[in-house]
Amino acid sequence: MGLPYFDGIADIKSKRIVTRGIPLELLSKSGVCDANATHTSKHNPTIGNSFAFKLLLDQLLQEQSDRISVLFNSMACGVETDAAGQRIESVQVANKDGLVHIVPKIVVDCTGDADVTAWAGASFEQNDVVQPLTLHFRIGNVRHEANLSQNCRAALAQAEAAGRLPYYYGPGVMFLYHKSEVYIHGVRVPANPTDAADLSRAEMQGRADAWAMFEAWKQNVPGFEEAYFIEAYPWIGVRESRRLIGQYVLSEEDLMQGHRFDDAIATGCWYLDLHPNKTTVGSANDFQPQKVQPEPYDIPYRALLPREIDNLLVAGRCHSATRGAHASTRVTATAMAMGEAAGQAAAMAAAANTSPQEIGGVAVREALSARGAGPHTEG
Ligand SMILES: Cc1cc2nc3c(=O)[nH]c(=O)nc-3n(C[C@H](O)[C@H](O)[C@H](O)COP(=O)(O)OP(=O)(O)OC[C@H]3O[C@@H](n4cnc5c(N)ncnc54)[C@H](O)[C@@H]3O)c2cc1C
Incomplete structure (x- = not known):
């Protein structure tokens, strides 16, 4: 789960598009650029609304319904190979149908x-040691005051010194979707993402840290007095x-x-x-x-x-x-x-x-x- 940024679409210096195909199709269908654009206006363009983006993806999948089956909320949970270990014979998938064996x-x-x-x-x-995990979250009803970034930074330094926040980065406090709403990247949780228990611990830590940041800003940063916590993403992101x-x-x-x-x-x-x-x-x-x-x-x-x-x-x-x-x-x-x-x-x-x-x-x-x-x- 990353930011709604399409990093890697265009060369950072020249903004020349270097990744075309489906990523460019999605950006153009989201109204960010033309389908035949050669350059982007920013090297890291963002989509305007994550829900509208999901609708677009649903529509594109539905258009191919005679060729593909869509199974949301289906987790691969096991694999069987042939005796030589050279070919996957079946993939087990857990979903609402139960444990399904797909022969691919x-x-x-x-x-x-x-x-x-x-x-x-x-x-x-x-x-x-792998890169830390991050839970993104959004806060509403924020006023864009002068020195907002510096003040947010200072409040997190204070929270860290007081033992309320183990780690953080940035923070990136971005007015991305609306002029009164900030999108935060700043949670930082070291963990092993392929260990189910450690991943669960990291997700809880990420939620606690997101809330600690929100409280630090609400209490200390001009512009956050009437702010409210909109939502964090449903799971912590793995890099x-x-x-x-x-x-x-x-x-x-x-x-x-x-x-x-x-x-x-x-x-x-x-x-x-x-x-x-x-x-x-x-x-x-x-x-x-x-x-x-x-x-x-x-x-x-x-x-x-x-x-x-x-x-x-x-x-x-x-x-x-x-x-x-x-x-x-x-x-x-x-x-x-x-x-x-x-x-x-x-x-x-x-x-x-x-x-x-x-x-x-x-x-x-x-x-x-x-x-x-x-x-x-x-x-
Ligand atoms: C917090 C964070 C911030 C980031 N910020 C940016 C940014 O600003 N710009 C940028 O360009 N990139 C950013 N990235 C990087 C980028 O989001 C990811 O590296 C990129 O999404 C990788 O895509 P992926 O499809 O390979 O993996 P993922 O995005 O991790 O997708 C893997 C998918 O597989 C599913 N899955 C996992 N296990 C199973 C299973 N066993 N069975 C079935 N499904 C499974 C997951 O649910 C998920 O949907 C960020 C990443 C993180 C974590």
């Missing part, structure tokens, strides 16, 4: 945490957990040196955005001396392919990359572009009754390119 031709793991990948026995890595160790492990050297790949299927462009597990005041990171910013770079198809399993693709923030490279590739539009490429590859492999490996990245890239998606590093 191809599986695309976009769980963020590489759940299916891990349970299928494919190689992955999760660092002992980093398991990462596939795939047929290619994208590295920060690849990003910084602009390594080109024949099988590139997406373009990344975000800086190496690694949140530390401690308070950082005024910013999310503690860059010394400045942000590490690559030029737009290639993401190869092989970074979506496991080494061991034939009928699995892994996309989004659990694809195959070093921790440093992942700090850039994990952002929203880039994750979406990888998902689109994996979907394209899965459809091609299923139609040809073969594996994503056999289809190969060059063919996937060509198919993406034919519909205006895929990598856009040149120019």
